[in-house]
Amino acid sequence: MENTETSVTPSVDNYSTTHISGVKFHGQAGEFFSIWIVNLLLSIVTLGIYSAWAKVRTNRYFYSNTEIDGHRFSYLGDPIQILKGRIIGVILFGAYFLASAFSPIAALVIMLLLLAATPFLICLSIRFKMRMTAYRNVRFNFNGSYGEAFVMFIVLPIASIFTLYLIMPWVLKKMDEFIYSNVTFGDKKVQSELKTGEYYIASLGAFFIGVVLFAVAMFAIGGSLAVLTDPEAMAQMSYSLIIMMVVYVLVILLASSFYTARIRNHIFNHSQIEQVASFQSNLTFGQLVWLRLSNFIAMVCTLGFAMPCHGLMCAPHAFMLKLHR
Amino acid sequence: MKIQGQFYPEGGSQCLLAEVTFSQSGALLLTVTEQNISIQLSRDELQIKDKLGSIPREIMLSGQGLLSVDSTPETDLWLGAEKKSNRLANIESNRSMVLLSLILVPAFLYAFFKYMIPGFAVHFSEYVPEYAVKIASEHTLYSLDKTLLNESEVDAQLQQTYKDNWQDTLSQLTLNDAHYNLNFRESDKMGANAFALPDGTVVVTDALLTLIDNNEDLLQAILLHEIGHVENKHSMRLIAETLATSLAIDYFFGDLGGMIEVFAGLSNTIVQNQFSQKLEWEADNFALEQLQTLGLDPESFAKAMEKLAATLPQESKLDALMQSHPLMKERIENARGRK
Structure with a gap:
């Protein structure tokens, strides 16, 4: 993680020129673990009701421990509001689940309704997340319209099916553009100029990594199975099933990391908040794979007790801001 | 008690370095000398965010802005005096509570x-x-x-x-x-x-x-x-x-x-x-x-x-x-x- 190159003097207003700042994260694994485990206990004994308060505390911990240029972020979420949202969520999910369990036909109808509501839900969730985030006592916001979201998240993906997904990378670009260029910080807009070519490179790269690795893995597993054809070795079947699952997770991990690292860098390097800041990100494929892999291994080895550390390790990496003043 | 804090006046992204005094009588005095700002509020008028780990304490100054100060034992003591804003953090950092949770969480989940x-x-x-x-x-x-x-x-x-x-x-x-x-x-x-x-x-x-x-x-x-x-x-x-x-x-x-x-x-x-x-x-x-x-x-x-x-x-x-x-x-x- 990079430290600020400027002094930590909080009063940014004195700067007259552009300067660069990194992201500092102050969270500590031990401290967060004890917060997490106590909140988890409270959530369980209250049958999930306290989970709304736990969520606010978790988010506040991450936001307030993230520092850029001498200032921390703030999370403004209200537990009661989150609890209400969760109750509505339980009712909707329960209704959907029960209806679909009782009738596959009802499930189909509800799925279509849900699909139509997806853009609405995406907008609501991004808006909520942005409005609950503040930096220097200024709130973020999101102004994406439902109509536009409908085009981005429903019409274009369906249209891409008819092009055999050939325009999918462009659709992914349009989605990201929709999300980022509708974010505001106070009265300043985020401007992002994303390039379609970059999305094609990232998508095709991820696709080929996935296909090639999967083919190699299948070939290797198939070869080892062919050797073990006698019936006793068939008992190894379920073990090879486990191996296949692990291979599957690894392939997905590698392919998605390639995409994520590239696109994340591209989005940040081509976005800015007008007159406030531009971003620089140079997260490498290797860094991201290592980050995700070590998280996963830690989680499996500790039977999930390393779970809270996951968030801590995912705190901003290889990220800088150029602040204009 | 006198400390330094970051003051973000309402309605802008300005940040000022402020001198903050917490008095025994329960009043908070905030001054920014260069800007001629002086705000005095009693503890009831403050909206103090609950203590959480060691993150900076955020205090809303009833419509005048946000004050952020480091979380130190003295500051926490003053801020938690009436509104019990330290209570949850005390439970979360209590060693026996954490140990108890480590045992009870798996047991209750089971x-x-x-x-x-x-x-x-x-x-x-x-x-x-x-x-x-x-x-x-x-x-x-x-x-x-x-x-x-x-x-x-x-x-x-x-x-x-x-x-x-x-x-x-x-x-x-x-x-x-x-x-x-x-x-x-x-x-x-x-x-x-x-x-x-x-x-x-x-x-x-x-x-x-x-x-x-x-x-x-x-x-x-x-x-x-x-x-x-x-x-x-x-x-x-x-x-x-x-x-x-x-x-x-x-x-x-x-x-x-x-x-x-x-x-x-x-x-x-x-x-x-x-x-x-x-x-x-x-x-x-x-x-x-x-x-x-x-x-x-x-x-x-x-x-x-x-x-x-x-x-x-x-x-x-x-x-x-x-x-x-x-x-x-x-x-x-x-x-x-x-x-």
């Missing part, structure tokens, strides 16, 4: 999934109205007929004989008033299989009849297992268990995101397989009891299981976690143990 959810599921299944069960069964059979099932190729006369004998068996048992209609279907995709819908409709595939060489004793044993699911309302219980498990895992662990999803998905599968296996045991034991009531040999159940097991790949101990049915070997042993 009790929650092992006893509370199945208990809730039994109650739920009793409240499901008759017509909902009927609709569920009809819709399910309809969609299966459209997709996986074809008309049976078994001779109509033979089908009728099976049905008559089945009705004869049923009349000798004391059961709920469900109508256990026996149906036959052909299906390549399902192979040798039998299932019961929650309204009592029982479906047997042609391949299953072939597998058990049309032996009626074995067929009866299998049918009794299937109606064991119906008698104990297993479909409804499994629905409730699946729903409750997904919600619980999501709300207890959902905040962390990312690779956790793989982990949560895996635990969800394992937990639900345990529920399903428990229901299979109940249905097995129901079938074995009914066979005894009818004066039939439980061996026919064991034989039916052996025939099925022969069509499946050999099981390893790991399968006990990964599949919805108990291990075949154990089911056969259980049936033989009844004699």
Whole structure:
């Protein structure tokens, strides 16, 4: 993680020129673990009701421990509001689940309704997340319209099916553009100029990594199975099933990391908040794979007790801001 | 007490370095000398955000802006004096509380999934109205007929004989008033299989009849297992268990995101397989009891299981976690143990 190159003097207003700042994260694994485990206990004994308060505390911990240029972020979420949202969520999910369990036909109808509501839900969730985030006592916001979201998240993906997904990378670009260029910080807009070519490179790269690795893995597993054809070795079947699952997770991990690292860098390097800041990100494929892999291994080895550390390790990496003043 | 803090006046992204004085009498005085700002407020007028770990303390100055100060013992003491804003943080950082949580979290999770959810599921299944069960069964059979099932190729006369004998068996048992209609279907995709819908409709595939060489004793044993699911309302219980498990895992662990999803998905599968296996045991034991009531040999159940097991790949101990049915070997042993 990079430290600020400027002094930590909080009063940014004195700067007259552009300067660069990194992201500092102050969270500590031990401290967060004890917060997490106590909140988890409270959530369980209250049958999930306290989970709304736990969520606010978790988010506040991450936001307030993230520092850029001498200032921390703030999370403004209200537990009661989150609890209400969760109750509505339980009712909707329960209704959907029960209806679909009782009738596959009802499930189909509800799925279509849900699909139509997806853009609405995406907008609501991004808006909520942005409005609950503040930096220097200024709130973020999101102004994406439902109509536009409908085009981005429903019409274009369906249209891409008819092009055999050939325009999918462009659709992914349009989605990201929709999300980022509708974010505001106070009265300043985020401007992002994303390039379609970059999305094609990232998508095709991820696709080929996935296909090639999967083919190699299948070939290797198939070869080892062919050797073990006698019936006793068939008992190894379920073990090879486990191996296949692990291979599957690894392939997905590698392919998605390639995409994520590239696109994340591209989005940040081509976005800015007008007159406030531009971003620089140079997260490498290797860094991201290592980050995700070590998280996963830690989680499996500790039977999930390393779970809270996951968030801590995912705190901003290889990220800088150029602040204009 | 005098400290330095960051003051963000309302309505802008300006940040000023402020001098803050907390007085014994409960007043806060904030001054920014260069800007000629001086704000004095009593503790009741402040909106103090709860202490959390060692993050900076945020104080809303009743419409005038936000003040952020480092979290030090002295500051926390002053800020927590009246409104108990330190209470939760004190619990969270208390060593014995953390230790207690480390023990109680796994224990409660175990009790929650092992006893509370199945208990809730039994109650739920009793409240499901008759017509909902009927609709569920009809819709399910309809969609299966459209997709996986074809008309049976078994001779109509033979089908009728099976049905008559089945009705004869049923009349000798004391059961709920469900109508256990026996149906036959052909299906390549399902192979040798039998299932019961929650309204009592029982479906047997042609391949299953072939597998058990049309032996009626074995067929009866299998049918009794299937109606064991119906008698104990297993479909409804499994629905409730699946729903409750997904919600619980999501709300207890959902905040962390990312690779956790793989982990949560895996635990969800394992937990639900345990529920399903428990229901299979109940249905097995129901079938074995009914066979005894009818004066039939439980061996026919064991034989039916052996025939099925022969069509499946050999099981390893790991399968006990990964599949919805108990291990075949154990089911056969259980049936033989009844004699």
